[in-house]
Amino acid sequence: MEKRKLVLTFSEDIVTQPITYRLVKDYDLSFNILRAEITPDMEGKILIEISGTRKNIEKGVQYLKGAGVSIQEAVKDIILDKDLCVSCGLCTSLCITQALTPDKKTRKLLFDKEKCILCGLCANSCPLDAIKLNI
Numbered sequence: 001m002e003k004r005k006l007v008l009t010f011s012e013d014i015v016t017q018p019i020t021y022r023l024v025k026d027y028d029l030s031f032n033i034l035r036a037e038i039t040p041d042m043e044g045k046i047l048i049e050i051s052g053t054r055k056n057i058e059k060g061v062q063y064l065k066g067a068g069v070s071i072q073e074a075v076k077d078i079i080l081d082k083d084l085c086v087s088c089g090l091c092t093s094l095c096i097t098q099a100l101t102p103d104k105k106t107r108k109l110l111f112d113k114e115k116c117i118l119c120g121l122c123a124n125s126c127p128l129d130a131i132k133l134n135i
Contacts, residue, residue: 002054005034005074005118006061010044014068020048022067027060028052034117047074047118077113077134078122084130085109091122091131 010019015038023029029052036046050057064071087107092100099115100122102108123131 001051002057003049003051004057005047005049007072007074008044008046008048008064009070009072010046011068011070012042015042015044017067019064019067019069020046022063023050023060027056027063029056029060035119074118077116078111078118079132079134080109080111081130081132084128085126086128086130088127090125090127094121094125096121 029050031048031050034047034049038044087109092102097115097117099112101110103110118133120133123133
C-alpha cells in the first residue's frame with residue numbers, strides 16, 4: 001500500500017463533475033481530503049492523501065490528467081526560518097494535527113511532516129513570519 005499527497009486543481013468547467021468518485025470506483029483507491037477551497041473565479045483546489053497500490057495510483061493520476069485536472073505533488077512540508085522563530089508556541093496551539101510541537105527539553109519547535117496537512121494555520125498565525133508553506 002502506498003500513500004501520496006497531491007494538490008488537485010479543477011477548472012471551472014470540470015469543478016462540478018464527479019471526478020474523484022471515479023478514483024474510488026474505477027481504480028480502487030481511497031483518499032482523504034486534507035484541505036479544499038474554491039477560488040472566486042470558481043477554480044477548485046484540493047489537497048488529498050491518496051492510498052492504494054502504486055499501479056492503481058499511477059492509473060488514477062493518468063485518469064485525472066486526462067479529465068483536465070492539474071496535479072502537483074504536495075511538497076510535503078513547511079519552511080521554518082529558525083533564525084526568526086522565537087518558539088512562542090502560537091503555531092503549536094493552532095496546529096490541528098499536532099505536526100508542530102515544542103521539544104520537551106529545549107522548547108524549540110519540532111515539525112513532523114507526515115502529520116502536516118498544509119492547512120496554513122501556522123504560517124498565517126506566526127507574528128514573525130517565520131513559517132512559510134512549501135507547496
